Amino acid sequence: MKILVTGVPGQLAHCIYDEIQSHFIRDEFLFTDKKTLDITDFSCVDNFFTEHNDINIVINCAAYTNVEKAENDIVGAFQVNSRGVKNIVDACEKYDIALFHISTDYVYEGGICMEDAPLKPLSIYAQSKRDGELHIEKSNIKKWFIFRTSWLFSEYDGNYVTNILKKAQDITQIMYGVTDEIGCPTYARKLAAILINLIDTEKYITMENGIYNVCGGGYTSRYEFTKTILGGYVNLPIFTEKYTNDLDYNYYAKLLHVNPITKVEAYKMFNLKAPRPDTVILNNKKIHSVIDYDEYHNFITNDFMRDSWENDLADCLTRYNELHQD
Numbered sequence: 164m165k166i167l168v169t170g171v172p173g174q175l176a177h178c179i180y181d182e183i184q185s186h187f188i189r190d191e192f193l194f195t196d197k198k199t200l201d202i203t204d205f206s207c208v209d210n211f212f213t214e215h216n217d218i219n220i221v222i223n224c225a226a227y228t229n230v231e232k233a234e235n236d237i238v239g240a241f242q243v244n245s246r247g248v249k250n251i252v253d254a255c256e257k258y259d260i261a262l263f264h265i266s267t268d269y270v271y272e273g274g275i276c277m278e279d280a281p282l283k284p285l286s287i288y289a290q291s292k293r294d295g296e297l298h299i300e301k302s303n304i305k306k307w308f309i310f311r312t313s314w315l316f317s318e319y320d321g322n323y324v325t326n327i328l329k330k331a332q333d334i335t336q337i338m339y340g341v342t343d344e345i346g347c348p349t350y351a352r353k354l355a356a357i358l359i360n361l362i363d364t365e366k367y368i369t370m371e372n373g374i375y376n377v378c379g380g381g382y383t384s385r386y387e388f389t390k391t392i393l394g395g396y397v398n399l400p401i402f403t404e405k406y407t408n409d410l411d412y413n414y415y416a417k418l419l420h421v422n423p424i425t426k427v428e429a430y431k432m433f434n435l436k437a438p439r440p441d442t443v444i445l446n447n448k449k450i451h452s453v454i455d456y457d458e459y460h461n462f463i464t465n466d467f468m469r470d471s472w473e474n475d476l477a478d479c480l481t482r483y484n485e486l487h488q489d
């Protein structure tokens with residue numbers, strides 16, 4: 164089988180690539196970035212699929228993900244997250260391709276959410292993502308799945324974990340964490356493993372079309388998440404080997420002191436515009452009824468067997484350390 168993964172060099176596409184490298188996967192994968200396949204450009208998409216007419220599955224990781232920027236760039240966000248998805252949908256219908264699309268917890272109103280929970284996309288980003296979902300739901304694609312995920316992180320730049328670690332490099336920075344925003348941190352590598360498992364085992368063939376929540380185990384506040392990230396960081400060799408001196412103790416103590424703030428305070432302090440739901444806890448039961456847990460655990464690396472965001476974060480930090488060691 165031939166699988167197209169859009170959205171290189173984004174973190175999820177990167178993690179899918181990594182997962183394929185660490186397992187024996189029979190299928191052929193093709194990865195595209197904005198230059199090779201700009202999903203907003205109808206003729207570019209059409210030409211691409213005409214040329215590659217043997218693609219069986221598209222995993223669409225391409226998205227406009229800058230939630231704050233989207234508030235002032237409505238056209239840009241909708242162009243990628245809605246129009247771009249429609250272009251992919253058209254190609255999937257035309258060439259009878261299965262579609263695995265990634266969406267967000269931000270479309271939910273809030274609380275503990277099964278897939279049929281009330282929706283209330285507050286931000287431009289969330290509204291554009293919901294619009295994209297609707298194109299898929301209304302389509303005639305034979306096999307389609309929308310995977311709603313949350314608080315996606317990885318060792319690759321541009322997500323909450325790496326942003327906190329970047330901030331931590333600056334000794335003058337004061338660390339803050341929001342106490343009243345609750346969600347489920349999800350290691351992109353775990354989501355990648357689930358997607359590949361569904362394909363490799365051909366489970367997707369009998370899986371019902373529809374929406375599936377996929378997130379890491381457990382939930383937390385941004386504040387606790389930030390504290391756990393920094394607590395893990397100060398124990399990594401890239402930190403301990405660099406800061407061995409007693410004089411560094413102040414820096415160490417500072418990193419471990421995260422200041423709790425409310426969401427309202429954070430919006431003022433950081434001049435944030437995009438409204439976000441207070442609490443979204445994704446209920447994962449539906450996807451776990453499809454994936455046999457034992458088989459899934461055997462498929463992915465042993466470390467993934469401990470299903471909690473804390474363990475996933477520890478794995479991510481270990482890989483972050485490997486990436487940043489001289």
Ligand SMILES: NC(=O)c1ccc[n+]([C@@H]2O[C@H](COP(=O)([O-])OP(=O)(O)OC[C@H]3O[C@@H](n4cnc5c(N)ncnc54)[C@H](OP(=O)(O)O)[C@@H]3O)[C@@H](O)[C@H]2O)c1
Pocket residue numbers: 169170171172173174175176196197200201202203223224225226227228243247265266267268292312313314315316321322
């Ligand atoms: N990050 C999160 O916390 C989070 C949470 C919930 C759901 N999600 C969803 O998860 C999926 C993967 O997110 P991610 O974190 O991997 O995002 P990411 O790191 O921002 O990657 C998105 C990729 O899409 C590319 N892209 C943007 N416009 C494109 C276009 N017109 N054509 C082709 N590619 C384009 C971007 O390229 P450039 O960088 O060159 O623009 C980027 O490489 C997205 O659907 C996102 O909405 C993310």
